[in-house]
Every structure is written in C-alpha cells, then in structure tokens.
Amino acid sequence: MKKFLKWIGIGLIAIVVIAIIAGAGKSKDNQDSGSNGSNSKQEESQEAIKVSARDLADEFDENQVAAEDKWEGKLVEFSAEITNITDSGLSFANVASKEFSMAQISCKVTDKEQLLPLKNGQIVTVRGVVGTQTLGVIGVSNCEVVQ
Numbered sequence: 001m002k003k004f005l006k007w008i009g010i011g012l013i014a015i016v017v018i019a020i021i022a023g024a025g026k027s028k029d030n031q032d033s034g035s036n037g038s039n040s041k042q043e044e045s046q047e048a049i050k051v052s053a054r055d056l057a058d059e060f061d062e063n064q065v066a067a068e069d070k071w072e073g074k075l076v077e078f079s080a081e082i083t084n085i086t087d088s089g090l091s092f093a094n095v096a097s098k099e100f101s102m103a104q105i106s107c108k109v110t111d112k113e114q115l116l117p118l119k120n121g122q123i124v125t126v127r128g129v130v131g132t133q134t135l136g137v138i139g140v141s142n143c144e145v146v147q
Contacts, residue, residue, distance in 0.1 A: 046075045048127045053080035057096035057103040060133050071130040077146065079125040085115055089143055102136035107143035114145045
C-alpha cells in the first residue's frame with residue numbers, strides 16, 4: 001500500500017510539473033501576442049475576490065468551461081496548504097472536496113524571494129489571476145504571498 005501511495009504521489013508531482021511547464025509556455029505566448037502585454041479581463045486596480053481554494057477547485061471539477069468563463073482573468077485571494085514549492089511558484093493539491101479529484105492549483109509567483117521562507121505543509125494566503133485548467137491543474141499567475 002505504501003508503494004502504491006508513493007507512485008500516486010510521484011504521478012501527481014509529474015502532472016504538476018508538466019502543467020507548470022505547459023502553462024509557462026502558454027502564458028509567455030499570451031503576453032507576446034497582446035498589444036501591450038496587458039490582459040483585457042484584468043485591471044491593475046482590481047480588488048481581489050476572496051474565495052476558498054476548495055470552492056474554486058470544486059467549480060472547475062463540476063464544469064471546467066463554466067468555471068473558466070466565470071474565473072479566468074479575475075484576481076482572487078485564497079488560503080491553502082502548500083504541497084510543492086518550485087522556482088516558478090507554489091502548488092496546492094488535494095484542495096477539492098471530491099475524494100479522488102485531480103484538481104490542483106498552481107500559483108506562479110512573480111517574486112521568488114517570497115518563496116524562501118515557505119515550507120511544504122504550511123498554510124498560506126496568496127493572491128493572483130486565475131487562468132485556465134490544464135490536466136486538472138488550475139493555473140494562477142502573478143501570485144504574491146500575502147500572509
């Protein structure tokens with residue numbers, strides 16, 4: 001059973017890494033194709049919408065198309081337990097209420113210095129702009145740790 005759980009964990013980490021890499025290329029393409037690099041759905045002075053990570057993940061689990069229509073480009077703030085820290089940001093797994101959900105949140109952090117004091121298992125509050133979901137991973141860009 002321990003080996004089975006270990007392989008599931010390795011598989012989840014591989015999925016997160018693939019999604020982060022895929023999201024990084026997609027995000028860069030979107031920035032290059034914009035007229036001045038700004039997102040038309042987001043305003044700089046926009047106030048963050050406070051949402052639970054669970055509610056966000058559950059909405060994507062229920063209907064990805066509807067969730068992307070509702071959340072894409074919106075500045076959100078949520079708290080969750082860190083499951084992985086990389087040089088590109090934070091990952092939050094096991095956030096959905098369904099027992100076998102593959103929904104995760106990947107938060108691309110703009111200031112890598114914010115990652116230095118953090119540890120896996122720590123609960124943090126982050127703020128960022130919701131993107132799309134790829135392979136179960138909800139991309140959140142321009143993240144900053146606010147707590």
